[in-house]
Amino acid sequence: MRDRWLKYVLILPAALLVMGTTIWPLGVSLVTSFRDWRLTRSLTPGPFIGVEHYLIALTDDPDFANAAKVTAIFTLVDVAVTVVSALGLALLLRRAGVLHSVTRAVLILPFAVSPALVGISFRFMFNAEMGVFTWMAGAIIPWLKGFVWLADPVAALLVLMFSDAWRWVPYMTLVVLGGLAALPKEPEEAARIDGATEWQVLRDVTIPALLPVLAVVAILKTVFALKMFDQVVTLTGGGPGQSTVTLAHLVFSIAFRWYDMGYASAVAWILTALLVFLAVWYMKLILRKPGGH
Amino acid sequence: MDRNAQARRRRMLWRGVESALLLLVLFLILFPILWMALTAFKRPVDLFDLTVFFTPTLDNFRTIFAHPWNIGQTFLNSLVVAGLTVLVSIPASTLAAYAFSRFEMPFKGALFFTILATQFIPAVVVVLPFYLLFRDLGLLDTHLALVVVNLAIVTPFAVWMLKGFLDAVPTESEEAAMVDGATRLRVIIDIVVPMVWPGVVVTAVFCFILTWNEFLFALILTRDDAVTLPVGITRFRTERGDLWELIAAAGILISIPMFFLSSVIQRHFVRGMTGGAVK
Known part of the structure; x- marks a missing residue:
């Protein structure tokens, strides 16, 4: 059969695109991470220096330690908030009702907004003088009146998390709703007939059945939280100080403010290694499932 | 009977809580979008007022x-x-x-x-x-x-x-x-x-x-x-x-x-x- 060759021909264009646009730059970055290369000194790559960049990053760079800490805190809180809120909201939205369908219809909107625009909009709404959220917080909790959110290290990180949750929680709610719709009705009904309360049905039947979907939500959100970049630039600029500098933002600064390509590549690769590890885990989870592609 | 009435009241209460929660969610999702949309039609002087009542203008669109x-x-x-x-x-x-x-x-x-x-x-x-x-x-x-x-x-x-x-x-x-x-x-x-x-x-x-x-x-x-x-x-x-x-x-x-x-x-x-x- 000609199919024997045709199938490779069919895959070739996409394979070349993926090779050229991701595998090649990954390889170049890896090689660069072992070299000394500062664009301020030389336009061509310098000598190989082994794993020195990795050693510096992991043992002797307070900026890296700070960015790793910020990214870890951001990711942990962000993932926990997203999974719990998306699950809760999806369970609320399961039933029929006018409010329910209106809410379901607007869930997709935040995700369609460019993350860069989300960041800059929240910067405006948390502005000290004319921020509407600043004013609301002050109106509800008098103690917060006049509080400058983006000038406080902890509050700035909270605002960053809030802006990210605004974009992601509604979207992940749609994902969980999809999972809920696919569950068979019988186990829940059987539990009710056996006299279980709604809370028991939820805890012992519904949520265990949803675990695979919740795992997908958690891993996807982890990946996107670890890559957090756009809103850091447009909302906080990494500040105040370095309190909201994520790893992706640190790579950007090393490469395009200090022009140290070698060190930037090494830090980028530490982040990449973490993400590839998560990717493998995620693939195993969804490829194992019957009916999953 | 008494038990039924109690259950009904509890269900009514939960319905109320549910509606309040959904209204809060709707507000959280839509408010930032609506606020930015309003801001687009404000003159710079109206920005500080945090008002929703202002004379709308298309100047901002002309400017950009x-x-x-x-x-x-x-x-x-x-x-x-x-x-x-x-x-x-x-x-x-x-x-x-x-x-x-x-x-x-x-x-x-x-x-x-x-x-x-x-x-x-x-x-x-x-x-x-x-x-x-x-x-x-x-x-x-x-x-x-x-x-x-x-x-x-x-x-x-x-x-x-x-x-x-x-x-x-x-x-x-x-x-x-x-x-x-x-x-x-x-x-x-x-x-x-x-x-x-x-x-x-x-x-x-x-x-x-x-x-x-x-x-x-x-x-x-x-x-x-x-x-x-x-x-x-x-x-x-x-x-x-x-x-x-x-x-x-x-x-x-x-x-x-x-x-x-x-x-x-x-x-x-x-x-x-x-x-x-x-x-």
């Missing part, structure tokens, strides 16, 4: 389309970059997805896995070598440079989504046509593509949205000529201060088309992101 902002050109850049990315990526991805869906081959699992895994790579590691390459080639600040790097994000998504759609298309009519002597390529063009067309459109729209909203590549690879809208809006933060009313006006311009597109494909949106793991 005029010199020096020329948002029309930025809009066009976004359109060209997102359009070209989709035009290159979708045909290539459709063919590959078809091969993955219909044929067995050695290392198929590993190959498919590699294509999918590339989605998890942080954009910032991809952009470093491309920045250096485009600098050497003199291609910084061009549409071409942006299209090339955006293909990196879009292509794995498209292959994954399209394979899901193709798996759902029955193979009988393809086999019948092959028995009648049609070549595989004819079958793909005449039978498979028309049948999977809705899926192709959904995937194309999805990839268009991804590219349209992309920020990191555009921030690093463009300066003046090829700037796209997400980077364009950051230009309104000037040395003289942040021009919020113009940011809001430009924000409407960038968001409205995406609200429209995402609503059209909402049902498939979730699937595209999770690759059919969630049905």
Whole structure:
């Protein structure tokens, strides 16, 4: 059969695109991470220096330690908030009702907004003088009146998390709703007939059945939280100080403010290694499932 | 009876709590969008009042389309970059997805896995070598440079989504046509593509949205000529201060088309992101 060759021909264009646009730059970055290369000194790559960049990053760079800490805190809180809120909201939205369908219809909107625009909009709404959220917080909790959110290290990180949750929680709610719709009705009904309360049905039947979907939500959100970049630039600029500098933002600064390509590549690769590890885990989870592609 | 009444009252109470919660959620989702929309029609002096009662003006839209902002050109850049990315990526991805869906081959699992895994790579590691390459080639600040790097994000998504759609298309009519002597390529063009067309459109729209909203590549690879809208809006933060009313006006311009597109494909949106793991 000609199919024997045709199938490779069919895959070739996409394979070349993926090779050229991701595998090649990954390889170049890896090689660069072992070299000394500062664009301020030389336009061509310098000598190989082994794993020195990795050693510096992991043992002797307070900026890296700070960015790793910020990214870890951001990711942990962000993932926990997203999974719990998306699950809760999806369970609320399961039933029929006018409010329910209106809410379901607007869930997709935040995700369609460019993350860069989300960041800059929240910067405006948390502005000290004319921020509407600043004013609301002050109106509800008098103690917060006049509080400058983006000038406080902890509050700035909270605002960053809030802006990210605004974009992601509604979207992940749609994902969980999809999972809920696919569950068979019988186990829940059987539990009710056996006299279980709604809370028991939820805890012992519904949520265990949803675990695979919740795992997908958690891993996807982890990946996107670890890559957090756009809103850091447009909302906080990494500040105040370095309190909201994520790893992706640190790579950007090393490469395009200090022009140290070698060190930037090494830090980028530490982040990449973490993400590839998560990717493998995620693939195993969804490829194992019957009916999953 | 008494017990029934109590249960009913508890249910009524829960209904009330539920409605209150949903109203709060609706408010949280819609308020930022509505507030930015309002801001777009405010004069700068009205910004400080936090009022919803003001004399609306279209001046902000006039300003962003005029010199020096020329948002029309930025809009066009976004359109060209997102359009070209989709035009290159979708045909290539459709063919590959078809091969993955219909044929067995050695290392198929590993190959498919590699294509999918590339989605998890942080954009910032991809952009470093491309920045250096485009600098050497003199291609910084061009549409071409942006299209090339955006293909990196879009292509794995498209292959994954399209394979899901193709798996759902029955193979009988393809086999019948092959028995009648049609070549595989004819079958793909005449039978498979028309049948999977809705899926192709959904995937194309999805990839268009991804590219349209992309920020990191555009921030690093463009300066003046090829700037796209997400980077364009950051230009309104000037040395003289942040021009919020113009940011809001430009924000409407960038968001409205995406609200429209995402609503059209909402049902498939979730699937595209999770690759059919969630049905």
